[in-house]
Amino acid sequence: MEILIVLGLPLLGAALLALFGARRFAAELNAGMSLATLIAASSLVLRVIRYGPMLVGHEQFFVDPFNVFLVALTAFVGFTTALFSRPYMRIEEHHGRLNPRRLRLYHSMYQLFMFAMLLALLTNNMGLLWVAMEAATLSTVLLVSLYRTRASLEAAWKYFILCGVGIAQALFGTILLYFAAEKTLGREGMTALLWTHLIAVKGQLEPRVLGLAFVFLLVGYGTKVGLAPLHNWLPDAHAEGPTPVSAVLSGLLLNVALYAVIRCKVLVEGSIGHLLPGRMLMTFGLLSAVLGAFFIWRQRDIKRLFGYSSIEHMGIITFAFGLGGPVANFAALLHMTVHSLTKSAIFFTAGHASQTAGTQQMDGIRGLVGISPPIGWGLMLGSLAILGMPPFGVFASEFLILTTAMREHPWTTPFLLIALGVAFAGIFSRVQPMVFGESDSPPLPHSPALLPVFVHLAMVLTLGVYMPAALAEWYRAAARLIG
Amino acid sequence: MLLSANHWISGLAETLAVNDLHSLLLLVAAWMVLGFAGFLRPHSIRFVARFLFPAGAVLCLGVALLAGLFLASGHAPQLVVLPLGLPDLPFHIRLDVLSAFFLLLLGVAGAGISTFAAGYFRSGEGTAPALLGLEYHLFLASMAMVILADDAYLFMVAWETMALSSYFLVTSHHRIPEIRRAGFLYLIMAHVGAVCILLSFGVLQGGSWQFTFDAMRSAHFTPFWATTAFLLALLGFGAKAGLVPMHVWLPEAHPAAPSPVSAMMSGLMLKTAIYGILRISFDLLSIRFWQWGVLLLVLGLFSALFGAIFAAVQTDMKRLLAYSSIENVGLIFAGIGLAILFETSNMHLFAALALTAALVHSLNHALFKSLLFLTTGSVLHATKQRSLGKLGGLIRRMPWVASLALIGTLSIAGLPPLNGFVSEWLLLQSFLFTPQLPHAFLNMLIPLGAAVLALTVALAAYVMVKFYGVIFLGQPREASLVNAHDANWLERLGLIWLAVGCVLIGAFPQLALMASAPVTGKLLGETVRPGSTVWWIAPIAQEQASYSGLILLAGILSVVAITFVCVRLLAHGRIRRTDTWDCGYPWQTSRMQDTAEGFGQPIRHMFGTFFRMERDMPSASDTAPRYRIYIEDRLWRAIYLPISRGVQKLADGIGFLQGGRLSIYLLYSFLTLLGLLVFVL
């Protein structure tokens, strides 16, 4: 039941905002709906904690340890982003970059996007998963092109085409999957697409078909994860879309896409064994991490910078999943969580920073601690967190990943070392002068509402030094699930 | 006398040290509390500096006391597990003799520094007071936690927190670009080093997925893995300790920081790296190889010589001290190397001697280097000058600082009867015994090592004469120096504390030896005897070598006194004050004194190959001649510039991947698809 509510609320919100999106209270409504979703999601979580995994709606929807915490995370970040976007988009409107019509589009699409992601997470049906991913793409395409500037249009176009093509590959993969499963599970009632059934019979599925299917699924969903060399849409979309959108893209969409990839991996591994998919994921991960790091080094635009850092981190997570085993999977899940929290927080601050400076070019942003301490320190701490500085949680996961890699595949550690080092130098050498140093512009009269930023950072910090038992239990269960 | 005191202390310890790990943790927590307490009145320097810092100093004393008692009591290690950290890996905390020794060091030196800092920080300098206090006390606490940590995760967390807090302290004057650059360099070196240490732990956990140090102790390794772990650890800790060639950040960051912070980084933070290398190579790793010892020895001696030479040519007083830190760390590493060398060839007594030398030198360095950095702080406040070329004659303006700095100078120059000499004496002693090693060619090598050591020690004296003479003696080189003021009483108190420490260890080396004896006993199962009687130390054997700081000190003082009295009795004490004899050239000005550059000139002349020099000599006809010299570290160009250039090149090179053409992007994914298909085919 909760599941349906969780899915229904954002859909309702989309409908409402499609009607009233242009009104003054639209932003509040948006936040309100997101809050409601969050509450529903948390009640779902509580229920799962109490009664364990559940399967509803003719087995179409299900919750297991793997997706439940992602649902909670998605709902939470969705809510905080809505909170952040309320004042932010208002200022944008003052600057005349947006008008009420576009705001309506923005709000309804935002809710639709949340719906699509939650659907993708909660569905038990691989076909539905595909549909949801496509829907997520479509809704965000319009969000990315919200400003209607040449740049944003171009970014949105590239995003649409690349992800569309990718998604098409994923569909072919799904078809192959169905083709393989239908032999063992038969056609009646599309059980052959239901994850719960597939996982039960994964041992008997035809290896060759599954191998082929995995390639298409990996390329398809991997494009949305932003794995190099399929990543090219990502920096453009992050840089040109409105900041809240960049935040949810980095913080949530990538996670969901990765979730899809991992679901497929689990299935495929059941039939063709760990070696092949593991190696593929590790290769993609390392490549993305290293490439992302070197791209970071050459950035001038603050949002592009952190877009590339998302690529790098997604690479690290994928690599960890590729490593496999309880520890690495645990670390990867943890990293998914802390990355989305930290990265969205960074995008919040980056958005305010570029708003106050009037440019996204990092040379134009100087001495933020002087202008507005919350922004400055938010950016500094956020960057340090994302760079894996303890006691922030990112360090915890990187600690586990690196030690595991050193143990299992020592040859990968040099690449990781390079990636981390270069990324550190790249990001920090840009952030330091932005935060510190002299600035000619006067201090802000009132500091912007950065509560979400510090809430996120506080959570990341806590995860670094103390992890609630329940959360740890989820992670462990999910890690076991992924195997 | 001392021995009985020792008994008495241990008796007291019995009663007190039962649960002193808990009390230690409380003290550390109290530091954090102090740090955050600053935000009660964030902008009041009086509250933060004059009240919180002294409190921190008291806590330091507490830490030192507890650690000392633990050492004296000879208790078994104490363990605590906190309900924090990763789910499967709660924070393990352990107090054993090794950590106790370094805590002692931390507490003793930290107390002095904090006291000084209380008087040092003025309002309106760099960061807001509250923030400063927070970073400062976080720094202290994290160092203590590094020393106390008993699992890899807590260790790394504390380690990086230490790096982070110190980074913020370094950049507290962040409006100056050079300081930002220094901070950046420091942080990135620290981070890369930390990743190396982390990887080393990754090897050490030996597939047992338990990152506690106990698990690592019990794990067994093939020589290859053990060496890998050791080398990674060496990279990481060497980068923190400023071992050549990972030293480049050190001469940038230490001068950039406010002086108490420089003192802490140089005096205390470097020691955590020493602690780390000891912990890993002697405690966690069950096997060692003599090649490691050779490696450490060579690196250490090279760093020592390198540091001394560069210190001799510096013109910035804090840079000079920073380089001298490199030198001292090098000496310590050499000692550790010798210890490994002896230990692997089953000469545990000599190993203990070498290790003792290293430990005692760490302690001494913590004392006198902090002392000197703090004095530079006072000089900086009094004169606003950091360049040696603009100082001089301060002994008349600031007698307190000058006299205390003299003690520091003498002890860092390794002169009897002060503490610097003690550790260098021990180190030389341990060098003397190396020829009994089984490896023949090592025996050939070691005398050269000893020679380098001797040269370094002598150079250190040269450097320090330059340091002290140019700053405090002679004529003021700038007119502004006449209104330099002496340090305030809090600063004096801190300086005095450290100076007393120097003299005390100089006079009673037994104290230091007794402190380090349990450590060597634990790590090597062998300790050097502090000496048959309390009067002098004879680590190996009475008739082989012995030294008594106390009698030497007393002797010098008494003879001086006697002579003085006699002279007074014999000769009349008439004194005629006259001008300085100008050699018949009355137009001398204070600018004509020998400058810092001039003082370094012989070294430049002799060791010219070590550095890149750019000089512009004024022509003979030049009416307003300016002589400028710019000295650079060759290693910077040899190693670091190429790396950064390479990264830059690569980054430029891969730009085309994001060429902006959609068709190309599609091509990428197409090719990826085909490639993977071929792969599964």
Next chain:
Amino acid sequence: MHTSQLIAEVLRVLAAGLLLISFAMLSGRRTQQLITLFAWQGAMLFVSTCLVAYSSGLTEMYYSAALTLLLKVIALPWILNRLIKRLGAQWDSEQLVNVPTTMLVGLVLVIFAFGLAQPISSMATTITRHTLGIALAVILLAFLMMITRRKAVTQVIGFLAMENGLFLAATSATYGMPMVIELGIALDLLVGVFILGIFFFQIREQFDSLDLHNLESLKED
């Protein structure tokens, strides 16, 4: 038995036709002509789906066939035609990168696809199983077409052709996906095209041309 034999023959012919059409699209220059080809492809797909439905006696296949007819033969071509008329883009043609080489690459792709699909289709039970290779080939050719195109509209047509290939794969390999999924896919496709339509106009008003060189400003410089 005899009829099914016949049907199988016809299906093969149709599949071959699809392949031929995608080659034609690969070399086609004028937008108008591409749309027509796309419509023909849809039509063939429709026919083959109907045949499969008949032979397998699955009613839901008829639905999907109808869906194909509506969407791919009637709706999309119509929308696209209106679009390019409104944009005045129906007559504009584009020069391609060296058609013969493209053809050659296409051939290689087809061989590759067949090789890839051979083992799988051998294990399929459907009467259309041999067309799986063709479906894969169609997909890859459409991909190639998207790579070689310079204009937004033609690129989109390539995208739609790829959907055709997917559909063919679905029918040939497994008698089609479950209905819900088919609907979902169809809906997404429709919405996608709709959004594309919006895009075309926005791009037009921003860049006053649908040429893709304009969309090459965002890059690492």
Next chain:
Amino acid sequence: MAIAIAPLFAGWIAQCRAWLQNRSAPPLLLPYRMLRKLFLKDVALATDASVLFRATPYVLFGTMVLAAAIIPSLVTDLPMARVADSIALVGLFATARVFLSLAAMDIGTAFGTLGARREMMVGFLAEPALLMVLFNAFLLYGSTSLPSLVDGYRTHPSIIDPSVIFAAVAFVMVALAENARIPIDNPSTHLELTMIHEAMLIEYSARHLALVEWASSLKLFNYACIGFALFMPWGIATHGSDGAGALLIAIAALMGKLVIAGAALALIESLSAKLRIFRAPEYLAMAFLLAVLGLLVHLLLGA
């Protein structure tokens, strides 16, 4: 005892030099008269001389006396002998040197600082060489405390050990350098640009000067005694031998050795010419090298 003899030794050397340069020799006791004269004068002190400047002479004198008390010039079981071994002794000399150079820099004349710099330069090259010499001795007799060296020598005398010879040569070179003799420095010059030791004393007068001069003659004497203890410890009374008789022998031996040494020193000085200051490092490096060679030779030949 040593305090009394030292100036005499200095005078003796001066006399020999004079003879060798066939000048009319100054009387043997001239240094004493000199000291007396200086003590009677009253001090001319530069206006801004600090406490350090005035304390230094006493410190110098003190350290030297202490050193003299440590070196077994006559008997090996000295009360102070255990206090400091030879390394500590080197340390003592270093202390003296550092104080002297600091004092020289105190006034802040160009000459003072110049002298200090040169002195330190010579010092930091000579000190390691001296240490190496001591290492040699250690390798031979397995100890760094001079008395046990002497005793060790007594147990197995070996004079023609090559390493000993190397060491001895090195030691002589170091001794020359350290005591401001030709070829490094010239005790009797006041030509500004060449002087080292004198440049540092340039501001001292009267009793301070007296103490400094006395200290430096003591230093010379000490070096001589170290040399004796290391390389020709004949006749020094050890534990075994009983008091008075041995002591007399020892005194006689010491006198003899001093006479010879002084003559030799004077001979060297008048034979060799003073080096340019920049050649000094080479000269000292030579000594250093010799000492290290001594070590290596010893290890190679495995004595």
